[in-house]
Amino acid sequence: MWKMGVLKVELVFILNLFLVSGDVYNNDVSEHSLELTQSLNLARQELIQETCRRFPPRFGLDDLPRSQLEHILIDEERKLLYCYVPKVACTNWKRVLMILAGKWNNTDVLSIPGNLAHAPGMFRNLSAVSRPERDFMLENYHKMIIVRNPFERLLSAYRNKLEGETPSAKYFQDRVGRRIIKVYRENPSNESLEYGNDVTFKEFALFLTNKSEELADVVNNEHWAPITNLCHPCLIKYTLVGKYETLLDDSLLALNTINAHNVEFPRLAHTGGTAEKLHTYFSQLDLPLIRRLYKLYKHDYRIFNYDLDNIVGFDLG
Incomplete structure (x- = not known):
């Protein structure tokens, strides 16, 4: 019953986006469409929490080896933790984070070489901080994950x-x-x-x-590797839950949430x-x-x- 409710929210969300703009991938986001995206985001968060209550993990956050937190990147200025998932737009999101951190000399996201965005040491990650600092960030920062049909x-x-x-x-x-x-x-x-x-x-x-x-x-x-193994959604309460199927809208919500208005998430002309x-x-x-x-x-x-x-x-x- 709960899952059907979330499916209904997602269908209403997509239909409303078409009614608002005529284009799900419209970069000119209205306040109304941001509200719709945020409603869907909250529904996804609630589904994760409900599912984790039904199928609780066998261990706690403190039981994880530090290496299990390497996928969670830190942007201290914008108070953002981003768990990157390979094959789910992580290259473009790393490019965006490079621009926001002043690690690239223009705002053209796609001008950044992919191998540079993935270069070791480009970003600080949650495995590199002390437990008190980790706990502070998890309590006070925005936490983003973008997922895809497995x-x-x-x-x-x-x-x-x-x-x-x-x-x-x-x-x-x-x-x-x-x-x-x-x-x-x-x-x-x-x-x-x-x-x-x-x-x-x-x-x-x-x-x-x-x-x-x-x-x-x-x-x-x-x-x-399964996304749940990389990002531990039952141990970390993600506040921005995007999907590959609604990537641009979810990314625009994330950029708006962290007040990153000087960069646009790229609109791709085609997919694979x-x-x-x-x-x-x-x-x-x-x-x-x-x-x-x-x-x-x-x-x-x-x-x-x-x-x-x-x-x-x-x-x-």
Whole structure:
């Protein structure tokens, strides 16, 4: 019942945005549309809190190793904590934070090289502060997370890192792809073992769900680790909960909330089309394998109010 209520709020929100502006991705945000976005944001916060009450974590914040807080970046001037999630617009949000911190000489977000935004040491993170300072920030700062349908995010990571042609993809194919092929492919060719650039989606799914000892060091990579493992939403009360599906509106609300009016979150002319390709890729997997994948991401599905059946087209029973 509660989840249906939140779904209704999200549908009303999107319909109202069309009525207000005729364009969900309109940069000229009215006070009315900000109010709608804020209402949706509050509904998402309440859903997270309710789900965490139903499925409480087995440990507390003080039990987490410091390394578990490395994804939470700090902007002290604007009193913002941002938990970045790979494959959920984190490059552009890191670029925005660089501009806000005066680490780039203009306000053109997309002019910042992606590798620079991800450079080690670019941002202070919550793992680097003392416990009293951490607790003060968690109590007094805005706390932002942006999430995405778990399987869509997973497919985006696969397409980008194991199917791609970029230097980053070549790195992952060499470091991870070759090893996946060695473990999960019968009679691999010498070329596949050498380059690792033709990992199938099924092999990738087997790699994630079988937990082989040979691949234990890479199976929890941040690009496909569950969001709940990276950002701990049952331990940290996020006050800005955005979604990839309403990215621009949620980002505009966040910038307005922290009084960052000198920078605009970029409006992208196109996306990678991952959502449209979900069924094509997942149809390559049998139902037991999809169920095992779902088990890995079930907390993300529950907490962030995503529906697997409607998107992937399978009934998990």
